[in-house]
Amino acid sequence: xxxxxxxxxxxxxxxxxxxxxxxxxxxxxxxxxxxxxxxxxxxxxxxxxxxxxxxxxxxxxxxxxxxxxxxxxxxxxxxxxxxxxxxxxxxxxxxxxxxxxxxxxxxxxxxxxxxxxxxxxxxxxxxxxxxxxxxxxxxxxxxxxxxxxxxxxxxxxxxxxxxxxxxxxxxxxxxxxxxxxxxxxxxxxxxxxxxxxxxxxxxxxxxxxxxxxxxxxxxxxxxxxxxxxxxxxxxxxxxxxxxxxxxxxxxxxxxxxxxxxxxxxxxxxxxxxxxxxxxxxxxxxxxxxxxxxxxxxxxxxxxxxxxxxxxxxxxxxxxxxxxxxxxxxxxxxxxxxxxxxxxxxxxxxxxxxxxxxxxxxxxxxxxxxxxxxxxxxxxxxxxxxxxxxxxxxxxxxxxxxxxxxxxxxxxxxxxxxxxxxxxxxxxxxxxxxxxxxxxxxxxxxxxxxxxxxxxxxxxxxxxxxxxxxxxxxxxxxxxxxxxxxxxxxxxxxxxxxxxxxxxxxxxxxxxxxxxxxxxxxxxxxxxxxxxxxxxxxxxxxxxxxxxxxxxxxxxxxxxxxxxxxxxxxxxx
Amino acid sequence: xxxxxxxxxxxxxxxxxxxxxxxxxxxxxxxxxxxxxxxxxxxxxxxxxxxxxxxxxxxxxxxxxxxxxxxxxxxxxxxxxxxxxxxxxxxxxxxxxxxxxxxxxxxxxxxxxxxxxxxxxxxxxxxxxxxxxxxxxxxxxxxxxxxxxxxxxxxxxxxxxxxxxxxxxxxxxxxxxxxxxxxxxxxxxxxxxxxxxxxxxxxxxxxxxxxxxxxxxxxxxxxxxxxxxxxxxxxxxxxxxxxxxxxxxxxxxxxxxxxxxxxxx
Numbered sequence: 001x002x003x004x005x006x007x008x009x010x011x012x013x014x015x016x017x018x019x020x021x022x023x024x025x026x027x028x029x030x031x032x033x034x035x036x037x038x039x040x041x042x043x044x045x046x047x048x049x050x051x052x053x054x055x056x057x058x059x060x061x062x063x064x065x066x067x068x069x070x071x072x073x074x075x076x077x078x079x080x081x082x083x084x085x086x087x088x089x090x091x092x093x094x095x096x097x098x099x100x101x102x103x104x105x106x107x108x109x110x111x112x113x114x115x116x117x118x119x120x121x122x123x124x125x126x127x128x129x130x131x132x133x134x135x136x137x138x139x140x141x142x143x144x145x146x147x148x149x150x151x152x153x154x155x156x157x158x159x160x161x162x163x164x165x166x167x168x169x170x171x172x173x174x175x176x177x178x179x180x181x182x183x184x185x186x187x188x189x190x191x192x193x194x195x196x197x198x199x200x201x202x203x204x205x206x207x208x209x210x211x212x213x214x215x216x217x218x219x220x221x222x223x224x225x226x227x228x229x230x231x232x233x234x235x236x237x238x239x240x241x242x243x244x245x246x247x248x249x250x251x252x253x254x255x256x257x258x259x260x261x262x263x264x265x266x267x268x269x270x271x272x273x274x275x276x277x278x279x280x281x282x283x284x285x286x287x288x289x290x291x292x293x294x295x296x297x298x299x300x301x302x303x304x305x306x307x308x309x310x311x312x313x314x315x316x317x318x319x320x321x322x323x324x325x326x327x328x329x330x331x332x333x334x335x336x337x338x339x340x341x342x343x344x345x346x347x348x349x350x351x352x353x354x355x356x357x358x359x360x361x362x363x364x365x366x367x368x369x370x371x372x373x374x375x376x377x378x379x380x381x382x383x384x385x386x387x388x389x390x391x392x393x394x395x396x397x398x399x400x401x402x403x404x405x406x407x408x409x410x411x412x413x414x415x416x417x418x419x420x421x422x423x424x425x426x427x428x429x430x431x432x433x434x435x436x437x438x439x440x441x442x443x444x445x446x447x448x449x450x451x452x453x454x455x456x457x458x459x460x461x462x463x464x465x466x467x468x469x470x471x472x473x474x475x476x477x478x479x480x481x482x483x484x485x486x487x488x489x490x491x492x493x494x495x496x497x498x499x500x501x502x503x504x505x506x507x508x509x510x511x512x513x514x515x516x517x518x519x520x521x522x523x524x525x526x527x528x529x530x531x532x533x534x535x536x537x538x539x540x541x542x543x544x545x546x547x548x549x550x551x552x553x554x555x556x557x558x559x560x561x562x563x564x565x566x567x568x569x570x571x572x
Numbered sequence: 573x574x575x576x577x578x579x580x581x582x583x584x585x586x587x588x589x590x591x592x593x594x595x596x597x598x599x600x601x602x603x604x605x606x607x608x609x610x611x612x613x614x615x616x617x618x619x620x621x622x623x624x625x626x627x628x629x630x631x632x633x634x635x636x637x638x639x640x641x642x643x644x645x646x647x648x649x650x651x652x653x654x655x656x657x658x659x660x661x662x663x664x665x666x667x668x669x670x671x672x673x674x675x676x677x678x679x680x681x682x683x684x685x686x687x688x689x690x691x692x693x694x695x696x697x698x699x700x701x702x703x704x705x706x707x708x709x710x711x712x713x714x715x716x717x718x719x720x721x722x723x724x725x726x727x728x729x730x731x732x733x734x735x736x737x738x739x740x741x742x743x744x745x746x747x748x749x750x751x752x753x754x755x756x757x758x759x760x761x762x763x764x765x766x767x768x769x770x771x772x773x774x775x776x777x778x779x780x781x782x783x784x785x786x787x788x789x790x791x792x793x794x795x796x797x798x799x800x801x802x803x804x805x806x807x808x809x810x811x812x813x814x815x816x817x818x819x820x821x822x823x824x825x826x827x828x829x830x831x832x833x834x835x836x837x
Contacts, residue, residue, distance in 0.1 A: 079716035338718065 011050025014442040017460035029467040032502035052475040058117025058468030060449040067135035100318040100391040104138040112141040115470025121146040125344040129179035137561040140514035148179040151186030152193040154346040170530035178554035180521040183233040187323035189218040232454025245283040248292035275311025275389035277371040290426035297377030309385040312371035314394025325349030365420035369427035381443040400492035406436040408485035467502040518564035577630030588616040593652040597636035597660025708733035778831035795823030
């Protein structure tokens with residue numbers, strides 16, 4: 001989309017990918033791209049004076065539940081969440097509602113107001129992919145992508161059982177094409193399928209009910225296929241046993257089991273451990289519950305085959321939603337609150353339960369601390385990313401708060417004082433002195449994520465990159481972040497400017513235009529005879545078991561408001 | 573010293589209801605008559621001023637607790653009167669629309685006629701007296717909200733509709749007439765007293781709290797009969813005791829409930 005010609009001058013630029021660390025480099029934009037100075041005629045350019053401001057690439061969210069059937073069911077389950085947070089229609093923007101599960105347009109506006117320009121829905125039941133894209137079409141400003149779910153799919157399980165890696169490869173490629181997806185996602189691999197018999201898989205070696213294969217086989221097979229297809233992102237894994245005391249064991253086993261798989265695309269990593277906080281628990285039960293973040297961090301700092309995102313907990317009223325049906329059932333039993341459980345035919349399940357994280361609750365206090373322990377403990381910022389697993393740990397609108405906690409020990413100490421003493425006595429958070437620099441913040445919120453998901457045009461401000469830029473009204477020299485965490489939080493909450501693909505979308509915290517963002521997806525071609533063989537299996541299972549016809553199943557590219565495919569081909 | 577501000581309805585005969593959550597002692601306190609007249613109210617998607625709907629007479633008062641708002645006449649199309657009020661008094665000399673006194677925290681509302689649905693919804697404290705009938709969802713929780721009414725007292729001299737006290741957690745509702753179906757559904761605490769009859773399904777899915785029916789009631793099969801008691805406490809220790817005898821039921825067992833339903837024996 002052609003856009004304006006813009007020059008951003010005098011700002012402190014943080015562009016870690018291009019090793020720009022707070023220098024006052026001018027940024028030139030033309031036709032939606034970052035360009036060289038020579039490509040811009042000064043007379044045509046709109047000049048933005050970013051004096052006293054931070055300039056960063058637009059934020060990227062690697063994992064945020066913002067669209068699709070489970071998000072929408074969450075909206076239906078929680079009218080009270082909508083009643084308390086209403087945004088009236090303004091000039092150029094639509095009205096919207098929702099605190100923890102905002103409506104589609106509002107989701108786009110809220111991300112843009114924080115300077116985020118690319119967001120990824122991480123749990124798409126393939127059968128419901130159309131719904132995800134329908135909501136994406138109504139989510140302005142931000143670019144989008146989504147990860148279809150594979151961890152409990154019958155085809156996947158059958159091909160693993162038959163040890164047929166070629167067919168599995170062809171099936172994964174077909175499904176990513178059919179769903180217009182971007183990566184391979186697993187949720188409680190195998191366990192979600194066991195749940196349909198009322199069972200679960202608590203370890204990676206507990207056989208999946210009826211099918212007999214193990215979560216370990218699911219994880220390793222899909223990781224192998226992922227690398228074989230040269231997919232830009234690694235497999236994106238929500239391991240077994242989420243949210244249970246002592247689950248660190250299965251988390252570490254999950255990371256270990258893919259370690260000897262060769263990676264592609266210049267990545268070192270072969271696995272992304274998502275919402276790591278929910279998977280770093282020690283203790284035998286809720287009484288002895290404590291942090292195992294130190295164990296996770298120790299492992300990750302030595303073994304460099306993984307990337308992680310935080311899954312930070314926020315003390316607020318939120319809505320948990322995941323494809324992990326058994327986990328949500330347990331949470332409903334624990335809290336007694338209303339819930340939804342859903343079954344998606346041959347593919348996956350889902351569950352939704354409201355949850356309120358409280359400072360005075362010992363377990364919640366520990367969970368809150370663990371997210372920060374992980375972010376502060378993982379030495380390489382290119383491997384740990386900021387998320388709340390929105391809305392599971394809390395709404396994404398709290399990212400500015402998390403940034404303020406990461407840059408300031410003073411701020412963390414003040415919060416520890418008002419939080420249940422378990423956050424102090426059962427975690428290592430009080431001993432962590434690290435304070436993130438602005439450059440590191442830029443890595444964990446954009447540059448590192450863009451690299452991890454292999455989006456070469458995102459997360460940086462080098463020539464050729466998409467012109468996604470955020471300008472925050474804070475002077476990092478005059479107001480050092482570690483001393484001024486509240487000023488940092490304020491600046492990140494409402495940007496001075498958000499530029500999306502060359503369009504000024506937000507100015508002084510107000511949405512001024514709502515360009516339609518693109519939907520990124522992978523079009524992976526595999527050898528034709530593999531696809532043919534898989535197609536016979538598809539026809540068979542669709543006739544026998546699916547409620548829809550195979551012909552009606554794939555989401556057509558025309559269905560996407562703004563399609564941005566990456567065409568790839570696997571040689572035999 | 574208590575002083576009055578009088579609202580005289582004009583222009584309220586409208587098919588589209590008027591939302592007047594600004595009519596509370598809290599929002600009138602510290603404002604001149606001129607400022608009060610210019611408060612915003614909504615009619616559908618149109619923004620109006622209070623003066624488009626009411627004439628206002630009175631003096632400026634600084635404390636909400638010193639303020640009595642008198643609404644002269646029927647205002648069945650006006651919603652949300654007294655929303656969230658914390659102190660002072662509102663007297664409606666007629667009937668009032670939906671949501672009167674919702675989220676109220678303190679003070680008193682007297683409705684001399686009848687009230688629409690959702691009167692006293694999600695109430696946290698204070699008193700509401702309705703001299704006529706109340707609609708459905710009296711003292712109830714709004715859609716989706718499981719943290720229901722948590723305090724205050726509602727007295728209805730007439731009858732009330734369905735699902736009164738939905739998700740009620742504390743406080744007291746007294747209905748001198750009869751009530752509709754599903755009184756006290758999902759109730760978790762507090763007391764509902766029905767001096768007339770209760771329609772079927774009273775106490776459905778209740779887990780705690782008391783429903784006392786002095787007329788007739790059909791008890792759900794998921795309640796267990798616990799025998800007769802001579803009288804029932806309808807409030808805190810030392811509070812009101814209602815003489816029986818009553819038949820006591822406990823449930824809703826379908827929800828592992830320990831709620832109590834008493835029906836005049």
